[in-house]
Amino acid sequence: MxxxxxxxxxxxxxxxxxxxxxxxxxxxxxxxxxxxxxxxxxxxxxxxxxxxxxxxxxxxxxxxxxxxxxxxxxxxxxxxxxxxxxxxxxxxxxxxxxxxxxxxxxxxxxxxxxxxxxxxxxxxxxxxxxxxxxxxxxxxxxxxxxxxxxxxxxxxxxxxxxxxxxxxxxxxxxxxxxxxxxxxxxxxxxxxxxxxxxxxxxxMGEPTAPPSSPPSLSAPSMTVPRLRLRHDGREIVLGPERPMLTMGRDAQCDLVIRSPHASRQHGRIELRHRLYVLSDRSTNGTHVTPAAEAGLHLQDAEFVLRGRGCLSFGPLAEAEAGDIVTYELL
Structure with a gap:
């Protein structure tokens, strides 16, 4: 090679x-x-x-x-x-x-x-x-x-x-x-x-801690995909120029979720090493439904977003159309 x-x-x-x-x-x-x-x-x-x-x-x-x-x-x-x-x-x-x-x-x-x-x-x-x-x-x-x-x-x-x-x-x-x-x-x-x-x-609990002094070099230069998010008529595209967004009821969040089941600082999506990671830090959790796959409920946990799908906040049964965020990897 x-x-x-x-x-x-x-x-x-x-x-x-x-x-x-x-x-x-x-x-x-x-x-x-x-x-x-x-x-x-x-x-x-x-x-x-x-x-x-x-x-x-x-x-x-x-x-x-x-x-x-x-x-x-x-x-x-x-x-x-x-x-x-x-x-x-x-x-x-x-x-x-x-x-x-x-x-x-x-x-x-x-x-x-x-x-x-x-x-x-x-x-x-x-x-x-x-x-x-x-x-x-x-x-x-x-x-x-x-x-x-x-x-x-x-x-x-x-x-x-x-x-x-x-x-x-x-x-x-x-x-x-x-x-x-x-x-x-x-x-x-x-x-x-x-x-x-x-x-x-x-x-799940936290993973075993990594070694205290892992090797670290400069990150490689490679093509980074974009992640398009749509919510309530808005569209935001994440990438190297904008690597992170926040979601929650707080008016300062990038995506303001009106649902009473959402936390003020519900969670965020961030670019890590060419992957888009959803981090839930809420009280009621986030429901992730990838396209053509069974949905799963996250609470104080992380998930790598792949392909396309949608997010809802709190119990799935309580989700309303205006509170759903769709995502698609470009």
Whole structure:
């Protein structure tokens, strides 16, 4: 792969010999301490139990294990044929959540609890998916190294390839990045416990904190999409020139929502790393209805807006036409 290409796979061109897929890297945290405490032979048996569960999770979601490297596993997910732009992202994420759930249930060994740090990245690889040194693999591996035990970290290109029901569980980790070819790639933490249990995102807790000193470089220069919002006869377009707007009953908000169910400072939409993130900070929540997908209710939570859809404020049954905001990614 050409080293001069942009680091984010969402902006990369795919050559005729390549295809997009999702790479999963998983590191077993605690392996060194366990080996020192109980010896290599006993530790190897504990690792085998751990890897058996990881491999079953990969198989359950039609992934393919490429290699084991010490206490690390690499797998690729190609997804269903004909679903362009999402190749393997959902399957890889669900496999990561299943891995975490299975390994978390293993008992501690000599007082040491094994845990997984998982990295996912969606992007181009050579046909066949055995390119173990390309940019997509490097990003996934670096995300796994950055992850603490019990974390699933991913990239913006992976989040963009997920269905809305899953992308809502990925929260941007502020300044946390991984670097590649002098560019930094924003990091997202996946609240995997709630995907595994089916709990709505409004009930999710905060993700595990990122490392205290993540690498950070200047943001890459790439095309940024616009987001068009329409409400009560008004139209606002967000982009690099106007990256944020506020919504609520307060007259100072960019979009003034008259509904009594809306909070004065109900929430905002802001551009983060080429993604538009809806942040709800209200009392009654925000109902998001993406086009052709089931709606979901957010409360004190965040959601990545993709495609087009509409927003209503407070209980869906109480929404009036004048209080609905439509959105469309341009």
């Amino acid at each position: 050409n080293a001069s290409m942009p680091a984010d796979a969402a902006a990369q061109d795919v050559s005729p010999a390549q295809r997009r897929l999702c790479v999963l890297y998983a590191d077993v945290a605690g392996s060194k301490r366990l080996t020192e405490r109980i010896g290599e032979a006993e530790a190897a048996r504990a690792f085998e139990r751990c890897f058996n569960r990881m491999e079953r999770a990969v198989s359950s979601f039609n992934g393919r294990i490429v290699k084991h490297i010490g206490e690390r596993l690499m797998a690729v997910f190609e997804g269903a044929e004909g679903v362009e732009g999402t190749e393997g992202a959902e399957e890889a994420l669900r496999a990561a959540c299943e891995m975490q759930s299975r390994v978390e249930k293993l008992p501690a060994v000599s007082g040491i609890k094994l845990a997984l740090g998982i990295g996912l990245h969606h992007g181009p690889m050579v046909e066949g998916g055995n390119d173990s040194s390309g940019d997509t693999v490097k990003v996934a591996a670096r995300l796994a190294r950055l992850a603490k035990g019990g974390q699933v970290l991913t990239s913006a290109s992976t989040v963009a390839a997920l269905p809305a029901s899953l992308s809502q569980a990925a929260l941007a980790l502020g300044a946390a990045t991984v670097s590649l070819h002098g560019e930094d790639i924003p990091v997202f933490a996946v609240l995997w416990q709630n995907i595994a249990s089916g709990t709505p995102s409004s009930d």
